[in-house]
Amino acid sequence: MYNKKGIEITFSWIFAIIAGTLIFLFFIGFAADNMDLFGKLTAMRVSEEMNSAFTGLKTGLVSTSLSFNKEIKLQFKCIGEKKEKLIVGYRSGKNLYDNLVFSPEELNGNEFLLMTKSWNVPYKVDNFIFISDNRKYSLNGLNQNEFDKLKNDLPDDFKSLIERNTGNGKIIEFKSDNSPNTCNKLTNDIVYYFIDTNNGEMYGKICTKNMENKSPLDFYGDDMIYAAIFGDQFDCLYPLIGEKFNIMRDVYLQKIGRITGCDKGGLQNAITSMDTINKIQTYFDSIDTKNKALIGKGCNVF
Amino acid sequence: MYFKKGQLEIGITMMTLLVFIILLIVSLVFYFRLAQGSIKETQQEILDEKYSGLLDALINLPELRYSLSGAEKNCLDAVKLQNFQVITKNSLARSEYYNNLLGDVNAIWIDAIDISGDKVVKKKNEYLIYRNQGNGLIYSSPVSICDGDKFEIGILNIQIK
Numbered sequence: 019m020y021n022k023k024g025i026e027i028t029f030s031w032i033f034a035i036i037a038g039t040l041i042f043l044f045f046i047g048f049a050a051d052n053m054d055l056f057g058k059l060t061a062m063r064v065s066e067e068m069n070s071a072f073t074g075l076k077t078g079l080v081s082t083s084l085s086f087n088k089e090i091k092l093q094f095k096c097i098g099e100k101k102e103k104l105i106v107g108y109r110s111g112k113n114l115y116d117n118l119v120f121s122p123e124e125l126n127g128n129e130f131l132l133m134t135k136s137w138n139v140p141y142k143v144d145n146f147i148f149i150s151d152n153r154k155y156s157l158n159g160l161n162q163n164e165f166d167k168l169k170n171d172l173p174d175d176f177k178s179l180i181e182r183n184t185g186n187g188k189i190i191e192f193k194s195d196n197s198p199n200t201c202n203k204l205t206n207d208i209v210y211y212f213i214d215t216n217n218g219e220m221y222g223k224i225c226t227k228n229m230e231n232k233s234p235l236d237f238y239g240d241d242m243i244y245a246a247i248f249g250d251q252f253d254c255l256y257p258l259i260g261e262k263f264n265i266m267r268d269v270y271l272q273k274i275g276r277i278t279g280c281d282k283g284g285l286q287n288a289i290t291s292m293d294t295i296n297k298i299q300t301y302f303d304s305i306d307t308k309n310k311a312l313i314g315k316g317c318n319v320f
Numbered sequence: 321m322y323f324k325k326g327q328l329e330i331g332i333t334m335m336t337l338l339v340f341i342i343l344l345i346v347s348l349v350f351y352f353r354l355a356q357g358s359i360k361e362t363q364q365e366i367l368d369e370k371y372s373g374l375l376d377a378l379i380n381l382p383e384l385r386y387s388l389s390g391a392e393k394n395c396l397d398a399v400k401l402q403n404f405q406v407i408t409k410n411s412l413a414r415s416e417y418y419n420n421l422l423g424d425v426n427a428i429w430i431d432a433i434d435i436s437g438d439k440v441v442k443k444k445n446e447y448l449i450y451r452n453q454g455n456g457l458i459y460s461s462p463v464s465i466c467d468g469d470k471f472e473i474g475i476l477n478i479q480i481k
Contacts, residue, residue, distance in 0.1 A: 070373035076380040115420040140390055142382050269383050272403040320387045
């Protein structure tokens with residue numbers, strides 16, 4: 019036997035629940051979109067604006083801090099070769115195609131340190147951008163003078179982050195020796211270095227923890243060492259550094275080709291010969307001297 | 321003919337449901353039209369920011385910037401500007417690099433401004449830096465151009481797909 023009144027009550031309840039749920043979801047959606055409840059819009063804006071800020075840091079040398087109103091998680095992840103992606107929170111990602119940003123892979127906090135360094139070979143190739151929180155970096159194996167030289171080139175905020183032989187935080191080992199032909203399995207990054215007697219710059223090869231059985235990477239200059247110290251992306255951004263190096267070499271060879279009225283043969287030959295990063299040490303001073311001589315004759319190359 | 325009480329109440333409930341659905345549809349249409357307007361506005365803001373950033377990026381590229389004795393000057397290098405197209409098309413990898421960097425940019429060029437006495441003459445396409453096919457919105461920024469001892473003023477333009 020049917021209880022019609024019972025069916026009617028159940029129907030009213032189902033209707034009330036469905037209608038209530040729809041109204042509730044509508045308001046939740048409205049609030050989420052307009053109040054940015056899940057931080058999606060903020061994350062998108064932060065990643066877009068940080069990328070613009072990095073682009074603006076391509077010229078000039080800067081030391082500053084990035085402050086946010088609330089605790090934020092930044093990730094600088096390598097996506098394949100030559101590509102780095104900035105992820106803000108867990109939501110928004112932005113490819114940093116042309117910006118060489120070196121930082122720990124993951125940063126948490128509401129204030130981060132930022133500095134830029136220009137990599138010159140001797141003409142400028144690009145600005146490297148460094149970001150860190152307050153974590154420490156222990157440089158093991160350098161003598162006091164070498165450590166002081168690396169430290170003194172840093173802005174004050176970054177100076178306090180690096181220590182010598184303490185073993186705190188990220189450890190980078192320095193060995194004044196030839197590197198092996200292939201990198202071994204490592205627990206810490208290793209810098210195999212020599213000092214350029216002409217200008218005191220460090221050069222050599224670097225093996226990072228991610229480079230087991232791969233050839234060590236050539237470096238020239240303190241700026242590239244900072245990239246290995248402060249960045250977890252050194253090995254994956256290295257091809258992009260190489261690409262930028264080749265681009266600027268071509269730029270100046272093209273420019274020399276258009277200069278008339280000065281004997282630019284020596285500079286042209288030196289830049290042509292400096293076709294890989296490991297040859298910078300051989301040609302650095304020669305290129306610098308020849309460029310200055312050309313400037314003296316009214317023919318500026320760089 | 322008359323309705324039973326139960327049928328009448330079901331009818332009332334159905335009417336209420338109908339009115340509710342109509343109100344819901346009307347409010348959703350109204351809300352999404354408002355939201356669409358707001359999305360378009362935000363999209364335009366983001367695009368403006370993006371392309372202003374790209375103009376800044378171009379002005380700051382070491383590939384285009386003038387330097388003297390290793391120190392960068394606050395102007396673009398006329399010779400580098402003339403060579404840029406050759407540099408970007410040097411290899412497939414190089415083209416890919418600049419396509420990634422420049423994204424949906426159709427063309428980049430500089431109109432030089434020639435000021436002689438009281439006359440201001442705009443020399444169009446004085447430096448054609450980058451060229452793909454197509455038309456689109458143009459973003460511009462004033463720049464200075466150095467060519468040895470000579471100094472020029474220009475307008476850097478980028479055209480977006």
